[in-house]
Amino acid sequence: MLSTVVSAARTPELRRKALWTLGLLAVFRLGTTLPSPGVDFGAVRTCVELNSGGESGGIYQLINLFSGGSMLHLSVFAVGIMPFITASIITQLLTVVIPRFEDLRQEGQSGQAKVAQYTRYLAMALALLQASTLVALAARGQLLRGCPEAIFTDSSLFAAITAVLVMTAGAALVMWFGELITERGVGNGMSLLILAGIAAQIPDQGMSILDSQGGLVFTGVCLAMATIVVGVVFIEQGQRRIPVQYAKRVVGRKMYGGSSTYLPLKVNQAGVIPVIFASSLLYIPTLLAQFAQGSSGAVQEFIQKYLVDPNHPVHIAGYFTLIVFFSYFYVAITVNPQERAEEMKKFGGFLPGYRPGKPTADHLSYVLNRITLPGSLYLGAVVVLPNLILGRGASGSAASLAFGGTSALIMVSVALDTVKQLEGQVLNRNYEGFLR
Structure with missing residues (x-):
């Protein structure tokens, strides 16, 4: 990753893009x-x-x-x-x-x-x-x-x-x-704005944890954060590679195809979208608590205790369930195995051991459902584990959100995607220089 950043800094065009990005991020933070x-x-x-x-x-x-x-x-x-x-x-x-x-x-x-x-x-x-x-x-x-x-x-x-x-x-x-x-x-603009907003709050919220909980708790939170980052990097880079074989085709006097490649399916195919979906739905109980202020005390107490409190087991279990559900839901609407199978069939590709068409689509759907399960469980665990580990001391406060699983997941995912885009642009510049 550092080599990619150094190579981008040495390229004048990429350096101008980086400075342009940093300038816009500075204006965003000013606003x-x-x-x-x-x-x-x-x-x-x-x-x-x-x-x-x-x-x-x-x-x-x-x-x-x-x-x-x-x-x-x-x-x-x-x-x-x-x-x-x-x-x-x-x-x-x-x-x-x-x-x-x-x-x-x-x-x-x-x-x-x-x-x-x-x-x-x-x-x-x-x-x-x-x-x-x-x-x-x-x-x-x-x-x-x-x-x-x-x-x-x-x-x-x-x-x-x-x-x-x-x-x-x-x-x-x-x-x-x-x-x-x-x-x-450098690309990935919307995600970089979210990353800049979260990263800007880490120093203040870190000092808040240090002042309120002490140095021992702050050290433990930092170690837990580092562990979460390592786990997120490991899972985000994981993928299931399905081998794809392309048949040989003769067009005129040239022969095409006959090559072997693979279809990569990420373990976390949905990214951070399920977390955003689940967070949006959890916003509804808060609105109900606002509207229930004029109702009976039992109703307001029930909503505030079981639905709004981020440390209550009912809230945590509901959050985890929603993340798993939306992981399957989002993958189902964004990844179409039938469409992938038709594209491979159109260009003469097939999966070894499976006939083109419906058998290929069924196999892709089977593999996708199997790898979505650990991906959804990973998303839910990363988001709710800080609440379970830290308990009521800090996890319910704003001071711990920048050190929580959701923040680590977003920042690491955006950083990895940005580095991959930089790698692609650096390789593109190198190939252009070689061809000249």
Whole structure:
């Protein structure tokens, strides 16, 4: 990995791309610190500090982690990149449900451009909805508990609309940053924005654990984090290689085919999408707890204890089950064994011992189901094990989220994908120089 980074730094074009990426990431981090219009930044910081040591933030703490710490601070980029990620997931699901999206996907580059435009429109609608919800909860004092002061200096409707529009525009700007990094930078723009947001919170949250839990607990957390990183790298690089043989074909005076290759199927074929899906569903009990504040105390206590508390066994078991379910669900809608079998049959490829067509598709489906099980169990274990090991001391607080399994999974996965893209660009430059 270090050799790839050194080679990229020595190449002028890749060096310019890296500097362009770092500049956009710096602007993104600057936007996370700028408060929205009408927000009392001092009062917001007081509320965040009061809620950082407990569970009162609930699932908001996890979404705040994805936004780089800007959501709970009600900054210009408070909405962050989550609307675009949600819109991308929805358009992928619609590809299976709506034939029009499937036709666009098969049209090539022009069809992909139309799908990307639809994704942007949907992301803006979701950003407007999320910004409105965020401002409404903050104005009612339900975003964070125990705030001693009013978060908004102006409680008028015009001030609320202004804050919503600014946050929505900030979400559009963040989405543009991600696309610029993908097109003109090192690539993988949206994921790098999430990585930058999580990494920026590690120093402060590490100091919080050190001050509140002591040096021994902090050392244990760092060792556990290092172990999780090693495990994530090992599993993310694991794949099942299915041998593929191509028959010889004579076209004119030339012979094609006759080669042997393999079809790689990753152990974790779904990536971090199941974790995001499960986290989004776990957001619903928090909303129920907000709406249940005016109902009977038994209902509110049940929701708060069994569904919202991240350390309760019911919450952990539900989180783990949702991750396993969405792993199978996402793999089923993104990897089509029948389509893979037809592509191999079209180009004269076959699996040794299996006839082309349906037998090949059945074998691919069988292998995919078998390797998805350990991949889903791995995802669930990485996410929920820190809650089980750390217990109520730190896992329920925001101070431990940057040192949790979800953060390690996202950061390592994004780093590996970025390094692979850099390797491809370095090899491309080397081949071009050789051909010249």
